[in-house]
Amino acid sequence: MIPGPAPATPGERDGAIIRVTDLAKTYPGGVRAVSGITFDVRPGEIFGFLGPNGAGKTTTILMLITLLRPTSGRAVVAGHDIITEPDRVRLRIGYVSQDIAVDETLTGRENLYLQGRLYHLDRETIAARTREVLEMVDLTERADARVSTYSGGMRKRLDIAEGLIHRPEVLFLDEPTLGLDIQTRHRIWEYIRRLRSDEGITVFLTTHYMEEADQLCDRIGIIDHGRLVALGTPDELKASIGGDLLVIEVAGQSSTAPEDRAASGLVRLLESVEGVTRVSPTENGRWLLVVRSGEQTAPRVLAALGGAGLEVRSLAMKKPSLDDVFLHYTGRELREAGGGQDFLRHRLSLRRARM
Amino acid sequence: MTGRTFLQDTWWIAWRELKHFVAEKVRVFMILVQPFIWLVLMGNLFEKMATIPGFPARSYLDYMAPGVVTMVTLFGGIFGGLSIVWDRRLGFLNKLLAAPISRAAVVSGKMLAIAIQTAVQAGVIFVIALAMGVTFKSGPLGALAVILLAALLSLVFAGMSLSLSAVLRTHEALMAVMNFLTMPLMFTSNAMMPLEFMPKWLGTLAKVNPLSYAINPMRTLFITGWRPAELFEGLLILSLVAVAFGLVATRLFRRAVA
Numbered sequence: 001m002i003p004g005p006a007p008a009t010p011g012e013r014d015g016a017i018i019r020v021t022d023l024a025k026t027y028p029g030g031v032r033a034v035s036g037i038t039f040d041v042r043p044g045e046i047f048g049f050l051g052p053n054g055a056g057k058t059t060t061i062l063m064l065i066t067l068l069r070p071t072s073g074r075a076v077v078a079g080h081d082i083i084t085e086p087d088r089v090r091l092r093i094g095y096v097s098q099d100i101a102v103d104e105t106l107t108g109r110e111n112l113y114l115q116g117r118l119y120h121l122d123r124e125t126i127a128a129r130t131r132e133v134l135e136m137v138d139l140t141e142r143a144d145a146r147v148s149t150y151s152g153g154m155r156k157r158l159d160i161a162e163g164l165i166h167r168p169e170v171l172f173l174d175e176p177t178l179g180l181d182i183q184t185r186h187r188i189w190e191y192i193r194r195l196r197s198d199e200g201i202t203v204f205l206t207t208h209y210m211e212e213a214d215q216l217c218d219r220i221g222i223i224d225h226g227r228l229v230a231l232g233t234p235d236e237l238k239a240s241i242g243g244d245l246l247v248i249e250v251a252g253q254s255s256t257a258p259e260d261r262a263a264s265g266l267v268r269l270l271e272s273v274e275g276v277t278r279v280s281p282t283e284n285g286r287w288l289l290v291v292r293s294g295e296q297t298a299p300r301v302l303a304a305l306g307g308a309g310l311e312v313r314s315l316a317m318k319k320p321s322l323d324d325v326f327l328h329y330t331g332r333e334l335r336e337a338g339g340g341q342d343f344l345r346h347r348l349s350l351r352r353a354r355m
Numbered sequence: 356m357t358g359r360t361f362l363q364d365t366w367w368i369a370w371r372e373l374k375h376f377v378a379e380k381v382r383v384f385m386i387l388v389q390p391f392i393w394l395v396l397m398g399n400l401f402e403k404m405a406t407i408p409g410f411p412a413r414s415y416l417d418y419m420a421p422g423v424v425t426m427v428t429l430f431g432g433i434f435g436g437l438s439i440v441w442d443r444r445l446g447f448l449n450k451l452l453a454a455p456i457s458r459a460a461v462v463s464g465k466m467l468a469i470a471i472q473t474a475v476q477a478g479v480i481f482v483i484a485l486a487m488g489v490t491f492k493s494g495p496l497g498a499l500a501v502i503l504l505a506a507l508l509s510l511v512f513a514g515m516s517l518s519l520s521a522v523l524r525t526h527e528a529l530m531a532v533m534n535f536l537t538m539p540l541m542f543t544s545n546a547m548m549p550l551e552f553m554p555k556w557l558g559t560l561a562k563v564n565p566l567s568y569a570i571n572p573m574r575t576l577f578i579t580g581w582r583p584a585e586l587f588e589g590l591l592i593l594s595l596v597a598v599a600f601g602l603v604a605t606r607l608f609r610r611a612v613a
Binding site: 062065066067087090091093095097098099100101103105106110114115117118119120162 | 360363364367370371374375378445446447449450451452453454455456
């Protein structure tokens with residue numbers, strides 16, 4: 001069940017700038033990276049794919065930018081079919097990979113020049129466009145320095161600028177802030193927002209950072225094990241959980257203890273409290289309750305537990321975050337599904353090895 | 356994809372490689388110094404060879420000069436596949452492939468860059484050799500023919516190297532295979548030793564080694580003068596082999612990135 005706006009009617013689908021239907025990819029060897037996903041992206045929106053590493057995000061992007069052939073299904077990007085008209089798709093999209101793929105030997109300006117030439121722009125257009133995109137990512141002053149002297153954040157900004165040189169209709173950003181520090185990450189978010197407001201570009205991005213999806217994206221698709229498990233605006237997704245969250249810790253009733261009669265008794269007791277709609281264990285031995293109204297239900301939960309002679313060690317009330325949404329739909333917490341740090345370290349050591 | 360945009364795409368891929376080539380000052384310096392060292396070292400080391408009856412040149416240095424040209428060509432070409440392996444690792448290859456250019460242009464661009472670099476190197480060696488008093492019998496036009504032969508030969512090895520890089524994919528495996536290939540290619544040709552001085556089986560191998568098709572006409576241009584039939588045979592065979600390897604590389608590469 002996909003929450004959020006009702007499944008697109010044919011009329012809505014016609015207006016979409018990316019239209020994906022039952023797209024699937026099985027790699028040779030049988031790994032099913034993406035198993036039949038369907039969604040639309042509307043013109044001018046920032047659309048995010050949120051999921052852990054290995055969920056199928058990059059595979060989906062590689063198919064949409066025509067670098068990987070789908071096993072089945074189809075997709076139309078900026079009006080052209082990715083399988084039958086890959087060249088037309090490529091002309092209309094920009095792609096910024098998670099590797100910071102800028103040429104260190106060239107200057108920033110030379111990188112942009114090469115990129116412009118590969119998109120068949122003439123010298124004058126490239127010069128004019130270079131000025132614009134450099135301005136946009138605040139790199140004008142360092143444009144003529146070699147990229148090997150740039151910081152990580154500057155390289156990422158140059159990479160994004162390269163993706164914009166030919167005025168794409170859709171910009172694909174694969175993990176745009178992977179491994180960048182907090183300030184740089186916020187700056188990159190600013191640039192992405194500006195792209196949408198100043199140039200009207202549609203942005204499709206992937207991320208495994210909760211805050212990134214929450215603060216930057218108009219709509220989010222949650223992807224796990226190659227399946228799209230939820231789709232909607234951050235608020236819709238949070239509302240789809242069905243209320244507020246209470247986290248309680250009960251003495252002698254750890255949720256991670258082997259299941260016994262006392263624990264199942266506790267679950268029954270909690271479920272019988274008015275306003276509690278769902279009880280589930282958390283990874284650290286506490287209990288997570290989905291409740292209709294946190295303010296009114298919390299006292300009732302405390303009263304019920306007190307009446308049964310149980311001691312409540314702690315109680316926390318919170319509004320659902322995308323973390324909770326992810327847990328709700330996948331049964332796992334996103335941060336436990338693996339981070340990108342090892343990959344980044346590997347890449348940085350590679351770069352050093354080359355120099 | 357029209358022919359014109361294919362040529363343009365090829366050029367811009369090559370442009371980037373050439374930028375790398377000139378950016379490394381130490382490398383440019385070594386390219387100038389290395390052939391000089393080889394000529395001096397080998398020329399002196401094997402000096403006495405020229406006194407053996409039947410040796411086809413006045414001095415070993417005369418004999419060796421075209422050998423150094425082909426040696427430099429071999430090394431320049433055969434390590435050409437490395438750049439694509441690096442591009443793959445650093446994610447730059449995906450950037451190239453996401454652009455609206457043909458896959459073949461990525462291969463042909465890398466090959467073109469190597470041919471240009473080799474032509475420059477061959478020119479440098481030629482000038483150094485002349486300065487060291489090496490005989491050259493076929494004039495300025497002959498010099499151009501030598502450079503053309505070197506450029507074509509480098510395309511052969513670049514195509515070979517790019518084909519291997521599409522299959523092997525890692526830099527370590529590629530280096531191992533390249534290192535394995537260079538010496539046999541060198542010694543199963545007559546780059547350093549006349550065919551007549553080799554055991555018969557080695558001489559037979561030398562006849563199918565593409566190196567020989569560059570070095571024989573080159574040596575004739577140096578030592579004897581013009582022998583058009585041999586030159587055209589060399590140019591034709593090298594062109595065919597270079598195109599064949601280029602096509603193989605493109606095909607393997609297309610499959611590798613599918």
